[in-house]
Amino acid sequence: MPFLAVTVVAVAAFLPLVVTSSYILSVGVTMFLYLVAAMSLNVIYGLLGLLSLAHIAFWGIGGYFTVIAVMDLGLSFWVALPLAGLFAGVVSIAVGFPALRLNRHSFVVVTLIFALLTTLVARDWVSLTRGPMGIPGIPSPYFFGHEIAGAYSFYYLAGAFALVSLLLLYLFFTSRIADTMRAINQSEDLARSQGVNPTAYKLLAFFLSAFFTAMAGGILAFNQRVIDPLIFDFFFMQAFLIMVIVGGRGSFVGVLVAGAVMSILPEVLRFSVDLRMVLYGLALLAFVTWAPNGLAGWIRERREERLRSELRQ
Amino acid sequence: MNSATPLLEVEGLRKSFAGVHAVDNMSFSVAHNTITGVIGPNGSGKSTTIDCISGFQRPNAGRIRLDGRDITRLTPQKIAKAGLIRTFQTVHIYEAMTLRENLLQAARPFQASGWVADFLRLPGMRREVDAAMVRADELVDMIGLRKYYDAPTRILSYGQKKLVALAAGLMPKPRLLVLDEPVAGVNPTRIREIEEVILNLHAAGESFIIVEHNVEFVMRLCERVIVFVGGSKMTEGDPKSVQQDARVLEAYLGIPA
Structure with a gap:
């Protein structure tokens, strides 16, 4: 397993030296950011079973916070990015404190409403976010005098960010x-009954999921060079959810694999523009039908079956 | 610990649901190093009393003291930390975890190291895990399920799951373990095994309250038996005198005195 992990990281690190297509590299950037966002959703939804639709809000808040901190407050990108994570984390505690007092179903509804509210704020607080027009002309970050612009350097920025985040x-x-x-x-x-205080753990999970997602959203905004309320589009939420469900809720490796495949699959399916989304949908249906607990769940069930028959003998 | 102070003291406990008193003016106490049985017909307030003692329900009135300390309005997690652990009538175990993980998890809240030590795998955390592993090893042998140590508990039978719940309750060496129907639905041979486990632990200094419908099981194990009827204590005594009490027979078996 460690050998496989090192190999994958090495291949990913040397890929831009071989592949010069900026299209492929930009698919890589998206994949890195989606992986972090999906894995942090896996903390609250996978480990605790709390479906947080506020995930998309933290993703967007991270994007807006980073951009505004750099462009309006003049902060360095490298300061603004972790600050965005912390800010989203603090917001998550403020939302989580009341929302987590409710049962699981009400929690879903409250987080959904929070996500819708943040979209409204992004659209209507024009003096801060410039409304539906968005904020164009986001400047490139500089790394020791080296400008980070274009697919090649963003591949390394997003890749390094994903590596550190996923290791943690x-x-x-x-x-x-x-x-x-x-x-x-x-x-x-x-x-x-065993002495665990569940609220503390739920707040921690909510905080961590907001913290990492917000930073991924911040990098996304700088990669796009423009941010508008579309960053709150439910497409992102659905993509992260699918990765967690297909990978297997609560499994690190499962969601990692599913996240990578689900980021690349829609691009691979571009060979048939008409059938692209149909094929994607079919793949999902197949999973829901035959592996309702995801990749990791399917493997675990096979292993348990074997164990059962062994122990019977 | 002052041996003159009872281990558990319940005083004037009342719990009502929509005006109906499930428990009313309930008072009893339990001494250190004893096995106390609680029996009573359905609806006599056994489960409600356990829920109040363990913090899962808030009593409307009354006081509950554990070793002299007032635990009346504490949350279940704080009561557990204070040393009173309960099990559940319907089996509650972590089915997706292995037996070993179930036992280690039960010890976790009683260990000193926090989130940082856990995240960074500091030496203090490793020592705690090793210590818990020793205890888990003892308990898994005691319940005779070593064969299933690393199997997910989902694959175990109902009786075996009850044993896992018992062992998990014992992991943190509680001052008092409250067992809610530990042998309901368990086959007779297994019941004998559970009896033996409880007696061995009692010999080692553990205290129990056992709430059970299986009267023979209670009579064989307990030094003292408390009888609940209609939401309050009707009588208490050693098994023999309780068994011969005409009022108990009437309330419990419907035999008119």
Whole structure:
């Protein structure tokens, strides 16, 4: 496993030296950012089973915060980006505190309403966000005097960001903190009876999911060089959700693989412009039918079946 | 710990649902190092009392003290941390986790290291895991399920799951373990095993409250038996005297005195 991981990272790192197509590199940029966003959704939705539709809001808030901090406040991109993460994290605590007092179903509704409200703010607070026209002309970040512009350098920026974020998230997913979250997801009453305070874990999960997603959204905005309310488009939310569900909720490796495949698949399917979305839909249907618990769930079920028959003997 | 203070003291407990008193003027106490049985017909307030004691329901009136400390309005997690652990009538275990993970998870809230130590795998956290592993090893042998140690508990039978819940409750060495119907739906051979486990732990100093419909099980195990009827304590005593109490027979078995 570590060998495979190092190989994948090495191949990804040397890819731009071989592939010069900026189209392929920009697919890579998107994939890196989607991976981080999907994996952070996997913290709150996968580990705790709390479907947060506010994820799209944090993605957009991160984008707007970074852009406004750089363009209006004159902050450096490298300061603005982590600040955007922290800002979204603080917002997530403010929203999560009341929303997490409710049951799971109400939580979904409250996060959806929050996502819709942020879209409204982005569209209507014209003096801050310039409304539906968006903010064009986002300047390039500079890295030690080197301008980051174009697919090639953004490939490395987004790639490095994804590498660091995913490493941290991997440490998190394999920690005892994540185990306690899985426990809360399986039986909150049992966890409480054992001395766990579920609210603290839920707030932490919500914070982490907002923190990483916001930074990914910030990089996306600088890559696009323009930000408008379309960053709150439900397309993104649906893409992240599909990655988590197809990969298997709560599984790090599953969502990593599904995230990569689901980022690349729609592009590969471009050979047939008419059937592209039909094929994508068919692939999804196949998964929902035959592997409702995702990639990781399917593998786990096979393993359990084997274990059962072994133990019977 | 002062041995004159009872381990658990319930005083004037009342819990009503929409005007109906499920528990009313309930008072009883439990001494250190004992196995206390609670019996009573359906609707006598056993489950509601457990829920109030463990913080899952808020009583309308009354006081609950654990080893002298007032725990009346604490949350379930704080009561657990104070040393009172309960199990559930319907089996509650982490079905997607292995038996080992279930036991280690049960010990987790009682360990000192926080999120940072967990995230960075600091040495203090590793020592805690090792210590919990030793305890888990003892308990898994005691419940006789070592064969299934690394299997997801989902594949276990109902009786085996009850044993896992029992072992998980014992992981943090609670001052008092409240077992809600530990043998309901468990086959007779397995019941004998559970009895033995509880007796061994009692010999090692553990205290239990056992709420059970299986009267023979309670009579064999417990030194003291408390009888609930209609939401309050009717009587208590050693198993023999309770069994011969005419009022108990009437309330429990419907035999007129």
